[in-house]
Amino acid sequence: MVEKKTIKLDDVAKLAGVSKTTVSRVLNNRGYLSDKTIKKVHDAMDELNYRPNVIARQLFKQKTNLVALVFPTVDNPFFAELEAELEKRFDQLGYRVLMGNSQNNPAKEQDYLKLLLNHQVDGLIVGSHNQGISEYQKTTRPIVSIERFVGKQIPVVSSDNYQGGLLAVQRLLNDGCKHIIHTNYPINLVSPNELRQQAYEDLMNKHHRKPITYSVSFDVSDEEKERVFRKMFQEHPEVDGIFADNDTNASLIIRVGKEFNRHVPDDLKVVGYDGANITRTLSPELTTIQQPIPEMATKAVELLLQLINGKTDVKSVTLPVRMINSTTA
Amino acid sequence: MVEKKTIKLDDVAKLAGVSKTTVSRVLNNRGYLSDKTIKKVHDAMDELNYRPNVIARQLFKQKTNLVALVFPTVDNPFFAELEAELEKRFDQLGYRVLMGNSQNNPAKEQDYLKLLLNHQVDGLIVGSHNQGISEYQKTTRPIVSIERFVGKQIPVVSSDNYQGGLLAVQRLLNDGCKHIIHTNYPINLVSPNELRQQAYEDLMNKHHRKPITYSVSFDVSDEEKERVFRKMFQEHPEVDGIFADNDTNASLIIRVGKEFNRHVPDDLKVVGYDGANITRTLSPELTTIQQPIPEMATKAVELLLQLINGKTDVKSVTLPVRMINSTTA
DNA sequence: GTGAAAGCGCTAACAA
DNA sequence: TTGTTAGCGCTTTCAC
Numbered sequence: 001m002v003e004k005k006t007i008k009l010d011d012v013a014k015l016a017g018v019s020k021t022t023v024s025r026v027l028n029n030r031g032y033l034s035d036k037t038i039k040k041v042h043d044a045m046d047e048l049n050y051r052p053n054v055i056a057r058q059l060f061k062q063k064t065n066l067v068a069l070v071f072p073t074v075d076n077p078f079f080a081e082l083e084a085e086l087e088k089r090f091d092q093l094g095y096r097v098l099m100g101n102s103q104n105n106p107a108k109e110q111d112y113l114k115l116l117l118n119h120q121v122d123g124l125i126v127g128s129h130n131q132g133i134s135e136y137q138k139t140t141r142p143i144v145s146i147e148r149f150v151g152k153q154i155p156v157v158s159s160d161n162y163q164g165g166l167l168a169v170q171r172l173l174n175d176g177c178k179h180i181i182h183t184n185y186p187i188n189l190v191s192p193n194e195l196r197q198q199a200y201e202d203l204m205n206k207h208h209r210k211p212i213t214y215s216v217s218f219d220v221s222d223e224e225k226e227r228v229f230r231k232m233f234q235e236h237p238e239v240d241g242i243f244a245d246n247d248t249n250a251s252l253i254i255r256v257g258k259e260f261n262r263h264v265p266d267d268l269k270v271v272g273y274d275g276a277n278i279t280r281t282l283s284p285e286l287t288t289i290q291q292p293i294p295e296m297a298t299k300a301v302e303l304l305l306q307l308i309n310g311k312t313d314v315k316s317v318t319l320p321v322r323m324i325n326s327t328t329a
Numbered sequence: 330m331v332e333k334k335t336i337k338l339d340d341v342a343k344l345a346g347v348s349k350t351t352v353s354r355v356l357n358n359r360g361y362l363s364d365k366t367i368k369k370v371h372d373a374m375d376e377l378n379y380r381p382n383v384i385a386r387q388l389f390k391q392k393t394n395l396v397a398l399v400f401p402t403v404d405n406p407f408f409a410e411l412e413a414e415l416e417k418r419f420d421q422l423g424y425r426v427l428m429g430n431s432q433n434n435p436a437k438e439q440d441y442l443k444l445l446l447n448h449q450v451d452g453l454i455v456g457s458h459n460q461g462i463s464e465y466q467k468t469t470r471p472i473v474s475i476e477r478f479v480g481k482q483i484p485v486v487s488s489d490n491y492q493g494g495l496l497a498v499q500r501l502l503n504d505g506c507k508h509i510i511h512t513n514y515p516i517n518l519v520s521p522n523e524l525r526q527q528a529y530e531d532l533m534n535k536h537h538r539k540p541i542t543y544s545v546s547f548d549v550s551d552e553e554k555e556r557v558f559r560k561m562f563q564e565h566p567e568v569d570g571i572f573a574d575n576d577t578n579a580s581l582i583i584r585v586g587k588e589f590n591r592h593v594p595d596d597l598k599v600v601g602y603d604g605a606n607i608t609r610t611l612s613p614e615l616t617t618i619q620q621p622i623p624e625m626a627t628k629a630v631e632l633l634l635q636l637i638n639g640k641t642d643v644k645s646v647t648l649p650v651r652m653i654n655s656t657t658a
Numbered sequence: 659g660t661g662a663a664a665g666c667g668c669t670a671a672c673a674a
Numbered sequence: 675t676t677g678t679t680a681g682c683g684c685t686t687t688c689a690c
Contacts, residue, residue, distance in 0.1 A: 006683090010683080018661085021662080022659085030686095033660085052447060052684080053683050054448060054449040055393065057684055059667070059683080060666050060683085060685050064384065074412055074416070083404075084402050084403050087428050088432075096444070098426065098428070101416050118383045251610055251611050252610065277404065278577075279611060281580055284580075339668095349677085350670080351675090351677075353669060359670095360675080361676085366676080381668080386667080388666090390682085
């Protein structure tokens with residue numbers, strides 16, 4: 001293979017008959033330059049088809065204009081929409097975005113954290129669900145978390161999970177449901193998920209009903225999830241309302257319900273959670289709680305940029321959710 | 330704000346009482362080193378909480394171990410699954426992945442191409458749908474395209490679109506459909522989409538039926554798409570079978586069909602295209618043509634790595650599709 | 659208006 | 675087994 005020599009700034013300088021400094025100035029529109037010089041330099045650049053080496057610039061500036069998004073996977077309507085919205089905003093601000101699919105694997109999450117510490121990215125947005133990663137405590141570099149408690153000093157952008165839980169359960173109660181079950185993922189200390197759970201339990205207790213919860217891990221196969229839901233219908237044939245922790249599970253529950261001859265919404269009502277666009281297109285019948293994904297993205301980007309720019313008192317924020325009324329409840 | 334001085338290799342060297350070279354060797358496990366030295370260096374690193382600066386290393390090596398994925402958006406089941414699969418594979422090979430959502434905007438696509446030319450990434454996977462970006466012709470750097478013809482010298486990984494078209498249309502014919510319509514996105518020269526169209530037309534002609542196609546742009550709102558589909562039902566009330574160019578459109582068509590009192594599959598049969606996992610979870614009833622997303626990802630990664638490693642005769646590949654039988658056709 | 663020179667943090671010949 | 679030195683390609687003070 002023919003090794004093409006890389007054209008560097010110095011080559012341009014020589015061809016144009018000026019110094020490296022001048023070429024650099026032309027490149028960055030900085031300082032005083034005569035039109036004649038600018039033209040000469042541009043001509044030389046064109047002739048050589050010069051491409052500045054961004055890495056060299058990054059080394060000097062100690063800044064990469066890169067951020068990483070650490071989420072379990074992008075192959076999920078909520079995360080896909082969130083990451084797309086984040087990318088759109090970062091792009092406008094001149095930042096490139098690294099995809100960090102952690103698969104909920106702590107080791108992978110730690111790898112991405114290292115990127116940050118190794119100065120390969122300027123900041124991190126984390127929305128993964130692993131706990132106990134000690135590096136988060138040690139670093140003072142820019143990190144913003146979404147829907148997840150990571151460490152004292154790391155700001156969190158979340159939607160109002162307690163309110164979301166109330167809306168969902170209240171809807172089922174209003175619909176006349178007597179036996180409402182909640183599905184969630186295994187609760188751990190780092191997730192605001194527990195606020196939905198809390199809202200469910202508070203409202204159930206207030207209405208003197210016994211809260212029943214089934215946990216489904218986030219990252220197992222659909223088949224595995226369906227097994228859990230089958231068990232749920234078997235153990236609780238009286239169930240007439242379900243508050244699912246996400247829309248995918250709501251879909252699966254409706255499907256499994258059919259196996260038990262439950263027709264939605266006549267003899268089973270289901271409220272989902274997330275309300276991503278894709279889900280609403282593919283499952284328009286689903287009644288669900290919509291998280292304000294675009295606003296969450298906007299806020300997370302805003303906070304991360306504050307951190308990158310050296311601001312220290314960056315505050316966590318909670319954004320309101322809303323109910324999407326459709327036909328499953 | 331307290332400016333923390335960055336710890337560099339030299340600081341470690343001084344503390345450990347050795348040279349930079351030695352520290353670098355310890356860092357990279359290269360060359361001969363006495364255990365004692367290794368320990369000293371590690372101790373110094375720990376004490377200073379040293380983090381190597383990856384950018385400096387990249388500058389020296391002229392390699393970033395970064396690749397960019399240029400697709401219209403990640404917020405779509407097909408692209409989300411494809412990008413997730415690509416990321417998984419690249420990660421295992423030590424490559425990080427940049428998300429390049431082009432929104433089908435040629436300017437954005439060109440920006441990402443520049444990343445490659447500016448040596449910020451080692452390679453590019455493109456699956457966006459813009460044509461006429463001349464840079465593709467000029468560069469000899471590593472690019473692999475997915476489901477898209479980009480330039481003579483750029484290898485393409487695609488699924489068998491002609492076969493997919495045949496399967497879909499044949500299914501509708503077998504189901505007894507007499508008036509089959511195909512929806513696609515506006516055909517341009519760079520898309521293998523036209524092969525599906527071709528299969529549809531060939532099969533229709535063979536059965537002496539008139540092919541009718543409605544085009545829906547990829548990146549307009551669901552509302553806009555539904556408008557087109559309404560028009561379709563109005564202009565062709567006789568339609569009894571639809572071969573949609575993707576599952577989302579299939580979903581929308583089924584929904585719009587309901588407005589016209591068409592019940593699927595009794596008086597309207599619909600076959601979708603893509604068969605991504607999310608879609609199958611959220612719309613399990615959909616009969617569709619499944620693209621082999623994981624295999625496409627595997628192949629694309631394989632080809633890109635060959636290019637990155639200097640191989641020149643990298644060949645395009647076509648992978649088989651299969652039918653997912655469900656209840657909409 | 660322009661240039662010389664130092665240096666961003668790391669690696670790898672080449673020496674010792 | 676370890677150290678010296680010269681870059682990787684760019685930017686920026688400081689001098690003219």
